[in-house]
Amino acid sequence: MSKTPLTREQIAQRIAQDLPDGCYVNLGIGIPTLCGNYIPKDREVILHSENGVLGGGPKPAPGQEDPNLINAGKEFITLLPGGSFSHQADSFSMTRGRHVDFAVLGGMQVSARGDLANWKVPGAPMGAIGGAMDIASGAKQVFVAMTHVTNKNEPKIVHQLTYPVTALKCVTRIFTDLAVIDVTPGGLVLRELALGFTVEDVQAVTEPKLTVAATLRDAIRP
Amino acid sequence: MLNKIIASLDQSVADIPDGATIMIGGFGDAGMPEGLVQALIRHHARHLTLISNHAGRGETGIGQLIRQGRVRKMVCSFPQAKSATVLSEFLRAGKIELELTPQGTLAERIRAGGSGIEGFYTPTGYGTEIAEGKPTMTFDGIDCVFERALKADFSFVRARRGDRWGNLTYNQSSRNFNPPMAMAGRCTIAEVDEVVELGAIHPEQVVTPGIFVQRVVKTEKPS
Numbered sequence: 272m273s274k275t276p277l278t279r280e281q282i283a284q285r286i287a288q289d290l291p292d293g294c295y296v297n298l299g300i301g302i303p304t305l306c307g308n309y310i311p312k313d314r315e316v317i318l319h320s321e322n323g324v325l326g327g328g329p330k331p332a333p334g335q336e337d338p339n340l341i342n343a344g345k346e347f348i349t350l351l352p353g354g355s356f357s358h359q360a361d362s363f364s365m366t367r368g369r370h371v372d373f374a375v376l377g378g379m380q381v382s383a384r385g386d387l388a389n390w391k392v393p394g395a396p397m398g399a400i401g402g403a404m405d406i407a408s409g410a411k412q413v414f415v416a417m418t419h420v421t422n423k424n425e426p427k428i429v430h431q432l433t434y435p436v437t438a439l440k441c442v443t444r445i446f447t448d449l450a451v452i453d454v455t456p457g458g459l460v461l462r463e464l465a466l467g468f469t470v471e472d473v474q475a476v477t478e479p480k481l482t483v484a485a486t487l488r489d490a491i492r493p
Numbered sequence: 494m495l496n497k498i499i500a501s502l503d504q505s506v507a508d509i510p511d512g513a514t515i516m517i518g519g520f521g522d523a524g525m526p527e528g529l530v531q532a533l534i535r536h537h538a539r540h541l542t543l544i545s546n547h548a549g550r551g552e553t554g555i556g557q558l559i560r561q562g563r564v565r566k567m568v569c570s571f572p573q574a575k576s577a578t579v580l581s582e583f584l585r586a587g588k589i590e591l592e593l594t595p596q597g598t599l600a601e602r603i604r605a606g607g608s609g610i611e612g613f614y615t616p617t618g619y620g621t622e623i624a625e626g627k628p629t630m631t632f633d634g635i636d637c638v639f640e641r642a643l644k645a646d647f648s649f650v651r652a653r654r655g656d657r658w659g660n661l662t663y664n665q666s667s668r669n670f671n672p673p674m675a676m677a678g679r680c681t682i683a684e685v686d687e688v689v690e691l692g693a694i695h696p697e698q699v700v701t702p703g704i705f706v707q708r709v710v711k712t713e714k715p716s
Binding site: 320321322323324337338339340341342345350356357358359360362363366367386395396397398399400401402403404405406408409435436437438439 | 520521522523524546570571572573574577580581584585591593594595596597598599600601603604615616617618619620621622623636663664665666667668669670671672673700716
């Protein structure tokens with residue numbers, strides 16, 4: 272069988288399947304934002320935007336954009352019935368106070384015990400943190416969406432972070448173009464594979480040893 | 494009679510001295526008190542410490558103040574390399590100090606500063622470079638870092654409506670940093686779209702009660 276990594280859209284679609292009805296979710300920039308397009312129609316998932324919007328809706332129709340209604344990525348959005356605005360300290364109380372159920376974030380590196388690096392590359396003079404640290408350390412569960420390896424083919428799932436830390440021991444599940452991996456107290460558990468990939472293929476580009484789940488299956492099922 | 498209405502943007506910032514610490518509201522362009530920032534640019538004050546989520550976009554706003562060499566220190570969470578170009582250049586030249594703080598910690602430090610709380614412990618940032626040199630403590634197994642409150646001599650906020658007592662409402666997500674900054678400023682100046690009569694804002698809808706606001710000035714550019 273040919274090896275078929277998941278596309279960005281497929282990673283987002285796969286993550287959306289794991290967001291249950293009625294949950295509060297913060298979506299980071301990049302692949303995480305795309306998850307909003309794939310929430311199953313029979314589920315109500317309430318989006319939290321850290322700039323102070325709870326219950327954000329889809330993009331406005333052309334001509335309906337309002338510069339006072341944006342998300343954390345500074346994109347124009349709408350507000351769903353039931354949505355609300357809050358100031359910055361209250362909005363971050365929602366994440367820092369562990370009220371947000373899931374954060375879906377991009378990642379540069381994740382360690383075997385779930386430490387996350389995603390805010391700057393080593394040696395960058397400035398680095399923009401934004402809400403990354405508050406959200407990673409405060410959400411009840413942190414899902415990371417990223418490619419499995421860097422563009423130099425180096426593993427992003429590593430024994431220990433070499434990139435600047437965003438938050439320690441926060442990641443609960445990793446979704447890549449090759450696999451779905453759980454971070455558990457016993458180590459990393461490989462749960463799903465992209466079509467055509469073997470356990471050995473994924474282990475070869477993952478530093479820590481993977482335990483294979485008894486229920487191992489395809490990430491995208493035809 | 495309590496009347497906090499000021500006739501012009503320039504007049505509202507006229508007494509800002511050299512060395513002042515100023516908070517500036519907004520997230521991107523949303524809720525940014527642009528008129529007050531422009532008035533500050535026209536004003537002479539130097540050696541400023543600015544506290545804002547972002548650090549300016551190119552050569553405009555906060556970027557322009559930095560370019561003029563009038564900012565001693567910048568406290569912010571999101572100095573994005575492609576927009577905070579002037580800050581980046583001044584940092585490399587060693588001509589400005591940068592205090593980077595996570596966005597929620599920034600908001601909470603500001604709320605604490607306006608609430609008589611001098612500091613607090615939070616898990617955010619524990620084990621990261623922003624915790625370096627700060628006290629840490631573990632509560633019920635949760636590792637935390639100590640963060641100091643932030644206060645300002647002046648806070649610039651952007652609001653939708655304001656009355657002569659200083660009561661404010663905001664415009665959707667433009668609320669962002671403005672209410673906590675209003676609380677943390679010894680002199681808070683609100684740039685408003687509309688100045689309204691007392692009572693025109695329903696008491697259940699007042700977001701920032703007037704006690705936190707010292708000056709209200711009408712914007713030249715309603716949002």
